[in-house]
Amino acid sequence: MSSQYPLKANDVKGRPLVVGDWVRVAVLPDIAALDRHAKRAFCFALGKTFRIDSFDRYGHAELDLSRKLGSFETIWVEPAFLSRSRAVRRTDI
Numbered sequence: 001m002s003s004q005y006p007l008k009a010n011d012v013k014g015r016p017l018v019v020g021d022w023v024r025v026a027v028l029p030d031i032a033a034l035d036r037h038a039k040r041a042f043c044f045a046l047g048k049t050f051r052i053d054s055f056d057r058y059g060h061a062e063l064d065l066s067r068k069l070g071s072f073e074t075i076w077v078e079p080a081f082l083s084r085s086r087a088v089r090r091t092d093i
Contacts, residue, residue, distance in 0.1 A: 009079050022087075062076055
């Protein structure tokens with residue numbers, strides 16, 4: 001049995017994502033088992049844009065909600081639930 005992790009860093013439309021890209025949270029993951037605080041953070045993020053700060057070892061994108069939420073909050077989201085709204089500038093070396 002092969003592992004599904006790490007997740008591919010592709011958005012909901014199959015476009016590749018990298019650290020620094022701006023993404024919109026397009027789909028909510030299953031949040032039923034989360035506590036009230038976490039549910040609120042995910043619901044707040046839906047439809048808003050954030051910059052990808054990093055990817056964890058499983059392939060989840062780290063999104064910092066602090067600037068838009070007003071308090072320290074970070075969520076980790078599967079790339080398939082995101083839609084790239086602006087790619088980070090990639091320069092040719």
